[in-house]
Amino acid sequence: MKTPFPHAGRWILGAAGLGLAALSSLSGAESAPAAPVSPPAAKRKAPDVIYVPTPQAVVDKMLEMAEVKAGDVVYDLGCGDGRIVVTAAKKYGVKAVGYDIDPQRVKEARENVKAAGVEHLVRIEEADVFTLDLREASVVTLYLLPALNVRLMPQLAKLKPGSRIVSHNFDMRGAKPVEVKQVSVSPGEGGDALYDEDADHTVYKWIVPWEPELPAR
Numbered sequence: 001m002k003t004p005f006p007h008a009g010r011w012i013l014g015a016a017g018l019g020l021a022a023l024s025s026l027s028g029a030e031s032a033p034a035a036p037v038s039p040p041a042a043k044r045k046a047p048d049v050i051y052v053p054t055p056q057a058v059v060d061k062m063l064e065m066a067e068v069k070a071g072d073v074v075y076d077l078g079c080g081d082g083r084i085v086v087t088a089a090k091k092y093g094v095k096a097v098g099y100d101i102d103p104q105r106v107k108e109a110r111e112n113v114k115a116a117g118v119e120h121l122v123r124i125e126e127a128d129v130f131t132l133d134l135r136e137a138s139v140v141t142l143y144l145l146p147a148l149n150v151r152l153m154p155q156l157a158k159l160k161p162g163s164r165i166v167s168h169n170f171d172m173r174g175a176k177p178v179e180v181k182q183v184s185v186s187p188g189e190g191g192d193a194l195y196d197e198d199a200d201h202t203v204y205k206w207i208v209p210w211e212p213e214l215p216a217r
């Protein structure tokens with residue numbers, strides 16, 4: 001199947017020891033403002049995790065589980081080629097912001113936003129997700145790593161009550177999910193051979209404020 005994202009690259013998310021076979025603001029304003037200027041390369045922080053795209057079937061499940069509805073603002077933290085925010089805008093007509101620290105991903109995501117004709121709804125920003133104020137979001141999507149999800153918890157805890165957080169494949173230790181679903185992706189589905197060996201995906205969902213998860217005794 002041909003991917004609807006012409007700028008989906010190919011990568012290996014090392015994901016040290018995490019069992020992965022391979023992984024390589026919107027401020028509520030009326031329209032997406034002009035793109036900010038990138039910092040000089042020397043000042044850039046390296047990505048905390050490398051790029052691996054979420055298969056489209058999993059993107060669809062994440063947004064379905066997040067119960068995206070009119071008026072929501074979706075943030076994807078580490079947006080890669082922008083597929084989650086583009087899908088949120090196209091399928092649900094909501095505003096969305098994708099943040100990525102890698103200028104190449106930012107460029108690709110902006111091109112995909114343009115190609116999808118959703119520039120009026122979606123903004124892509126180059127930023128370190130750990131510096132963001134997330135309070136304007138009502139839905140946050142994640143495909144990072146378990147330890148990075150935990151690092152984001154102080155920011156995520158400030159989301160408005162009722163906001164939804166969904167994470168592809170990785171939990172958030174200390175926060176009990178309200179829902180966990182499996183998604184099977186057929187080999188080649190989503191247009192990426194990467195998933196031939198990695199067909200089972202998990203989506204975790206939390207609603208703010210989340211219930212603390214007690215450590216196993």
Ligand SMILES: C[S@@+](CC[C@H](N)C(=O)[O-])C[C@H]1O[C@@H](n2cnc3c(N)ncnc32)[C@H](O)[C@@H]1O
Pocket residue numbers: 013023046047048049050051052053054076077078079080081082083084099100101102105127128129130142143144168
């Ligand atoms: C596994 S990919 C997920 C891409 C996309 N969300 C998806 O699900 O298809 C993780 C992305 O996070 C970005 N990233 C890593 N560390 C980051 C950071 N500190 N701030 C912003 N983006 C980051 C990477 O550049 C990469 O594009």
